[in-house]
Amino acid sequence: GESVGLHLPTLSVQEGDNSIINCAYSNSASDYFIWYKQESGKGPQFIIDIRSNMDKRQGQRVTVLLNKTVKHLSLQIAATQPGDSAVYFCAENRLDGNEKLTFGTGTRLTIIP
Amino acid sequence: DTAVSQTPKYLVTQMGNDKSIKCEQNLGHDTMYWYKQDSKKFLKIMFSYNNKELIINETVPNRFSPKSPDKAHLNLHINSLELGDSAVYFCASRGGGNEKLFFGSGTQLSVL
Numbered sequence: 001g002e003s004v005g006l007h008l009p010t011l012s013v014q015e016g017d018n019s020i021i022n023c024a025y026s027n028s029a030s031d032y033f034i035w036y037k038q039e040s041g042k043g044p045q046f047i048i049d050i051r052s053n054m055d056k057r058q059g060q061r062v063t064v065l066l067n068k069t070v071k072h073l074s075l076q077i078a079a080t081q082p083g084d085s086a087v088y089f090c091a092e093n094r095l096d097g098n099e100k101l102t103f104g105t106g107t108r109l110t111i112i113p
Numbered sequence: 114d115t116a117v118s119q120t121p122k123y124l125v126t127q128m129g130n131d132k133s134i135k136c137e138q139n140l141g142h143d144t145m146y147w148y149k150q151d152s153k154k155f156l157k158i159m160f161s162y163n164n165k166e167l168i169i170n171e172t173v174p175n176r177f178s179p180k181s182p183d184k185a186h187l188n189l190h191i192n193s194l195e196l197g198d199s200a201v202y203f204c205a206s207r208g209g210g211n212e213k214l215f216f217g218s219g220t221q222l223s224v225l
Contacts, residue, residue: 032212034212034213034214036216038154041218041219042218042219043117043203043205043216043217043218043219044156044203044214044216045216046213046214046215049212049213087154089156093212100146100158100161100169101158101212101214102158103148103155103156103157105153105154105155106154106155106156108154
């Protein structure tokens with residue numbers, strides 16, 4: 001079936017290094033993608049989003065890349081800090097009129113001091 | 114001020130009981146959601162309401178009944194709780210022509 005998924009369930013990165021979290025999606029009709037960060041005991045928080053007519057978008061220390069050819073999405077976090085430790089989710093919005101975000105399985109990012 | 118607030122934060126109850134979780138948003142959004150997050154952190158949509166009308170029901174058992182008294186509130190009532198209902202339930206809202214969802218801090222439901 002159609003899904004939004006992540007390649008790696010866990011990722012450990014040395015503090016100060018850059019990290020890349022990957023996400024694969026299967027629905028070509030998806031036109032909007034979001035990355036969320038969820039810290040322990042909290043709800044998901046918006047990080048950055050991208051529309052399907054773009055292939056790159058930058059925020060503060062974060063960059064999202066979208067490759068529609070291979071249906072791949074990535075989140076790059078530059079100069080990681082201990083506060084970046086969290087579970088990261090990609091989510092897609094499908095063009096089926098229901099306006100619902102479908103979430104991937106999540107990647108736990110751990111920053112090693 | 115908290116944008117999306119839900120209560121209670123923790124809910125421990127016995128199997129077979131009926132319980133409710135409340136959600137309120139002060140963002141002026143038209144659309145509200147309930148998501149369920151299981152022990153593996155998988156987030157799955159349950160319901161969506163737009164201006165008090167149900168627009169998404171993701172084949173959730175009839176024991177779950179959402180109620181939206183006004184567009185700022187979306188409550189979730191669960192009848193005859195089962196062990197498998199144990200999860201974290203998140204309320205979220207969206208509006209203003211924006212696609213992104215704003216989430217509450219979650220309600221951790223434990224059914225014993």
